[in-house]
Amino acid sequence: MENSATESGAAGSAHFAHLWALDRSITFLNHGSFGACPRVVLEKQTELRARLESEPVRFFVRELPDLLEGSRAILSDFLDADPDDVAFVGNATGGVNAVLRSLRLESGDELLVSDQEYNACRNALEVKAEECGAKVVVAAIPYPLRSADQVIEGFLARVTPRTRLAMIDHVTSQTGLVLPIDRLAAELRSRGIAVLVDGAHAPGMVPLSLRRLGVDYYTGNCHKWICAPKGAAFLWVAPKHQGLVRPPVISHGWNSTRTDRSRFRLLFDWQGTWDPTAYLCVGEAIRYLGGLFPGDGRSSGRATAPSPWRRGSCSRAPWGSRRRRRRR
Numbered sequence: 001m002e003n004s005a006t007e008s009g010a011a012g013s014a015h016f017a018h019l020w021a022l023d024r025s026i027t028f029l030n031h032g033s034f035g036a037c038p039r040v041v042l043e044k045q046t047e048l049r050a051r052l053e054s055e056p057v058r059f060f061v062r063e064l065p066d067l068l069e070g071s072r073a074i075l076s077d078f079l080d081a082d083p084d085d086v087a088f089v090g091n092a093t094g095g096v097n098a099v100l101r102s103l104r105l106e107s108g109d110e111l112l113v114s115d116q117e118y119n120a121c122r123n124a125l126e127v128k129a130e131e132c133g134a135k136v137v138v139a140a141i142p143y144p145l146r147s148a149d150q151v152i153e154g155f156l157a158r159v160t161p162r163t164r165l166a167m168i169d170h171v172t173s174q175t176g177l178v179l180p181i182d183r184l185a186a187e188l189r190s191r192g193i194a195v196l197v198d199g200a201h202a203p204g205m206v207p208l209s210l211r212r213l214g215v216d217y218y219t220g221n222c223h224k225w226i227c228a229p230k231g232a233a234f235l236w237v238a239p240k241h242q243g244l245v246r247p248p249v250i251s252h253g254w255n256s257t258r259t260d261r262s263r264f265r266l267l268f269d270w271q272g273t274w275d276p277t278a279y280l281c282v283g284e285a286i287r288y289l290g291g292l293f294p295g296d297g298r299s300s301g302r303a304t305a306p307s308p309w310r311r312g313s314c315s316r317a318p319w320g321s322r323r324r325r326r327r328r
């Protein structure tokens with residue numbers, strides 16, 4: 001690959017800098033809040049917008065469904081997920097809200113979250129709890145953290161018979177911890193507690209296998225570490241919950257008689273007229289970014305650490321242990 005990551009340090013960053021549209025007079029370090037998108041992907045988005053504007057009806061009615069499927073197929077492959085279980089959403093906050101607002105809770109039920117949860121998603125949890133007379137229970141994650149066990153102990157210490165759902169960051173926003181989601185989910189689910197993962201930072205940063213992770217709901221951004229255009233994220237929902245989860249906006253999908261795709265996809269794929277080009281560039285971003293890193297399965301270099309861009313790497317947990325393989 002012409003631009004493969006074979007250089008390191010200042011030389012390496014100079015090699016990559018021109019591939020992004022970032023202002024060269026600044027050193028942009030906060031890709032986590034609002035990342036940047038490579039020029040190639042932005043050009044693809046411009047092309048798609050021109051195509052849309054040249055004949056909007058043809059684009060939305062005839063071309064969009066296939067384009068969406070193509071981008072979703074590449075994303076699902078990257079996430080190791082069944083495409084039927086993956087819906088595009090505008091951002092991880094939207095994914096969290098869709099799940100929380102679909103929950104059927106009773107007064108006195110408890111929603112578990114850590115003290116490091118991202119403020120916007122914590123707010124969504126507080127509002128849901130307030131509306132239902134439920135209670136938000138906060139688990140402490142020590143910082144600095146010595147072991148993954150401390151995270152599990154912190155959550156389990158706050159579980160009660162009323163705990164209905166735990167919302168867990170995959171990568172914490174303020175401290176950058178990669179939480180042991182698979183082990184934590186196994187413990188919580190064995191206690192009958194549903195697990196919603198806020199994976200805003202995980203896709204493109206840590207290897208993922210959603211079909212093996214053993215959680216109930218997982219939302220993640222494509223506009224952070226996958227470097228897709230802004231407004232591209234996904235919501236993965238385990239098949240058994242898909243009948244209950246509704247998007248924030250109800251539109252044509254609600255009474256659609258189509259049988260060629262799941263109701264989950266019908267509801268999420270159309271939430272009113274919008275600019276779908278960010279979703280449609282996710283596949284291109286994954287292809288492009290994957291080609292920049294050696295050891296991604298497509299280039300000839302060798303990666304030594306588990307890379308989200310390398311096929312099969314999701315069997316190695318970020319904590320260095322082997323993940324237990326589990327089937328739902």
Ligand SMILES: Cc1ncc(COP(=O)(O)O)c(C=O)c1O
Pocket residue numbers: 032033091092093094117118120121169171172173198200201221
């Ligand atoms: C843990 C976490 N969750 C959710 C979000 C929200 O992402 P977005 O603004 O794309 O919805 C962020 C943003 O940084 C985050 O760090």
